[in-house]
Amino acid sequence: xxxxxxxxxxxxxxxxxxxxxxxxxxxxxxxxxxxxxxxxxxxxxxxxxxxxxxxxxxxxxxxxxxxxxxxxxxxxxxxxxxxxxxxxxxxxxxxxxxxxxxxxxxxxxxxxxxxxxxxxxxxxxxxxxxxxxxxxxxxxxxxxxxxxxxxxxxxxxxxxxxxxxxxxxxxxxxxxxxxxxxxxxxxxxxxxxxxxxxxxxxxxxxxxxxxxxxxxxxxxxxxxxxxxxxxxxxxxxxxxxxxxxxxxxxxxxxxxxxxxxxxxxxxxxxxxxxx
Amino acid sequence: xxxxxxxxxxxxxxxxxxxxxxxxxxxxxxxxxxxxxxxxxxxxxxxxxxxxxxxxxxxxxxxxxxxxxxxxxxxxxxxxxxxxxxxxxxxxxxxxxxxxxxxxxxxxxxxxxxxxxxxxxxxxxxxxxxxxxxxxxxxxxxxxxxxxxxxxxxxxxxxxxxxxxxxxxxxxxxxxxxxxxxxxxxxxxxxxxxxxxxxxxxxxxxxxxxxxxxxxxxxxxxxxxxxxxxxxxxxxxxxxxxxxxxxx
Numbered sequence: 133x134x135x136x137x138x139x140x141x142x143x144x145x146x147x148x149x150x151x152x153x154x155x156x157x158x159x160x161x162x163x164x165x166x167x168x169x170x171x172x173x174x175x176x177x178x179x180x181x182x183x184x185x186x187x188x189x190x191x192x193x194x195x196x197x198x199x200x201x202x203x204x205x206x207x208x209x210x211x212x213x214x215x216x217x218x219x220x221x222x223x224x225x226x227x228x229x230x231x232x233x234x235x236x237x238x239x240x241x242x243x244x245x246x247x248x249x250x251x252x253x254x255x256x257x258x259x260x261x262x263x264x265x266x267x268x269x270x271x272x273x274x275x276x277x278x279x280x281x282x283x284x285x286x287x288x289x290x291x292x293x294x295x296x297x298x299x300x301x302x303x304x305x306x307x308x309x310x311x312x313x314x315x316x317x318x319x320x321x322x323x324x325x326x327x328x329x330x331x332x333x334x335x336x337x338x339x340x341x342x343x344x345x346x347x348x349x350x351x352x353x354x355x356x357x358x359x360x361x362x363x364x365x366x367x368x369x370x371x372x373x374x375x376x377x378x379x380x381x382x383x384x385x386x387x388x389x390x391x392x393x394x395x396x397x398x399x400x401x402x403x404x405x406x407x
Numbered sequence: 408x409x410x411x412x413x414x415x416x417x418x419x420x421x422x423x424x425x426x427x428x429x430x431x432x433x434x435x436x437x438x439x440x441x442x443x444x445x446x447x448x449x450x451x452x453x454x455x456x457x458x459x460x461x462x463x464x465x466x467x468x469x470x471x472x473x474x475x476x477x478x479x480x481x482x483x484x485x486x487x488x489x490x491x492x493x494x495x496x497x498x499x500x501x502x503x504x505x506x507x508x509x510x511x512x513x514x515x516x517x518x519x520x521x522x523x524x525x526x527x528x529x530x531x532x533x534x535x536x537x538x539x540x541x542x543x544x545x546x547x548x549x550x551x552x553x554x555x556x557x558x559x560x561x562x563x564x565x566x567x568x569x570x571x572x573x574x575x576x577x578x579x580x581x582x583x584x585x586x587x588x589x590x591x592x593x594x595x596x597x598x599x600x601x602x603x604x605x606x607x608x609x610x611x612x613x614x615x616x617x618x619x620x621x622x623x624x625x626x627x628x629x630x631x632x633x634x635x636x637x638x639x640x641x642x643x644x645x646x647x648x649x650x651x652x653x654x655x
Contacts, residue, residue, distance in 0.1 A: 309463050310500035310559075314514035314566050315490035317482075324513060328504050 208363030222285035227292030299330035339396035420469035447622035493563030553584030
């Protein structure tokens with residue numbers, strides 16, 4: 133009886149497992165993607181869209197006098213990466229300070245951190261960008277680029293501070309007590325005991341934030357900062373190849389973010405804690 | 408029994424957690440070299456007393472003087488006191504991301520500003536004292552509970568404290584590991600260390616205590632030398648408690 137029951141429930145599990153095997157997943161994935169692409173192509177054909185994919189490569193690179201020269205999309209990608217990296221570094225620093233204020237014993241510190249968080253989290257990114265460019269811009273003399281960096285840094289600092297706070301809180305209080313009991317100062321406790329232990333809690337959500345940062349950096353195209361999305365728009369206004377360019381731009385973003393996620397997975401494995 | 412100036416004195420110490428009063432007018436003195444064992448039912452405030460002594464909890468009123476320093480808001484003072492007062496926790500609280508040796512040297516190196524070589528020599532000396540010199544390179548998670556607690560004791564000793572506090576050091580251990588920890592504590596007592604121990608291990612208490620303290624409901628009910636405490640305590644509540652825990 134027991135054996136029969138086991139055998140009866142087996143095929144369902146087996147099918148589920150089979151669905152999740154690597155070859156099956158790849159086949160299903162290809163089928164689904166093909167269906168989507170086919171639908172898009174059919175739709176485009178129906179509206180008489182004239183595909184010109186052959187014109188795309190020259191926006192990546194050109195060969196002039198035997199030399200490979202980077203095209204505008206590559207420059208745009210460079211702009212996106214420079215913008216994202218600068219803003220992310222700033223956001224991490226600001227986020228850490230906000231998290232420390234939030235966790236401190238200072239009533240004023242906690243209030244400031246809380247207000248910052250609520251204001252930033254409850255403002256749409258686009259509105260925040262307009263505030264930085266049209267309001268702070270003239271007041272503090274920010275240009276397009278610095279306004280963009282500032283806006284992205286502040287927006288993501290709020291999210292990152294929550295990641296820090298959660299990571300720090302995930303370390304058991306006994307660690308604080310043990311470190312205090314040997315006379316360590318608060319700064320030493322953070323540096324040698326708490327932060328090293330909270331890194332592994334923070335790595336996965338921080339990767340998510342890097343990916344989000346790269347994607348949300350596209351929004352600065354509304355104030356015409358030279359980055360991938362802006363370049364894409366410019367190319368389209370010259371060529372009217374909107375389908376090809378937007379597909380291409382989306383693919384470039386995806387390649388970059390997949391690389392980031394892949395690196396993070398490697399890092400996570402490397403720093404997996406033995407416990 | 409050594410009779411010297413008190414190294415710990417609590418005067419009318421009260422402690423509130425919100426509206427709950429955990430300690431009520433606690434008075435206690437501990438002399439240099441004295442071994443005090445605090446017992447009592449759970450929730451009686453015995454852990455809170457020793458956590459106030461190195462200010463892991465702040466007392467609400469009264470005076471606590473440790474090693475000549477009155478505990479107050481002054482963080483520099485508190486850090487100085489903590490360097491002289493070691494603490495061993497029920498849950499060991501070893502640093503899981505550091506090896507045993509690093510757990511032991513981090514205090515001397517970062518707090519006492521000792522150089523690395525000296526700190527390691529010191530650490531190995533105390534690992535010897537707690538009988539696990541061969542575990543220096545391992546991480547805490549690779550050790551048994553009893554070994555972890557002995558590492559925790561060694562970590563405190565590496566700060567070369569004048570006073571050691573033990574907060575139910577054997578309560579989280581499997582029975583077969585309790586003795587290896589108690590043995591280390593007995594040896595430590597033999598070396599003349601001032602000790603305040605919260606424990607239910609009455610065999611240990613009888614062996615090493617100079618002074619027994621019984622607490623209930625946040626108050627010290629009885630203070631007596633062990634001979635009197637275990638045979639003829641003054642208060643009925645203390646007798647009832649002892650009957651309960653000594654029965655089996």
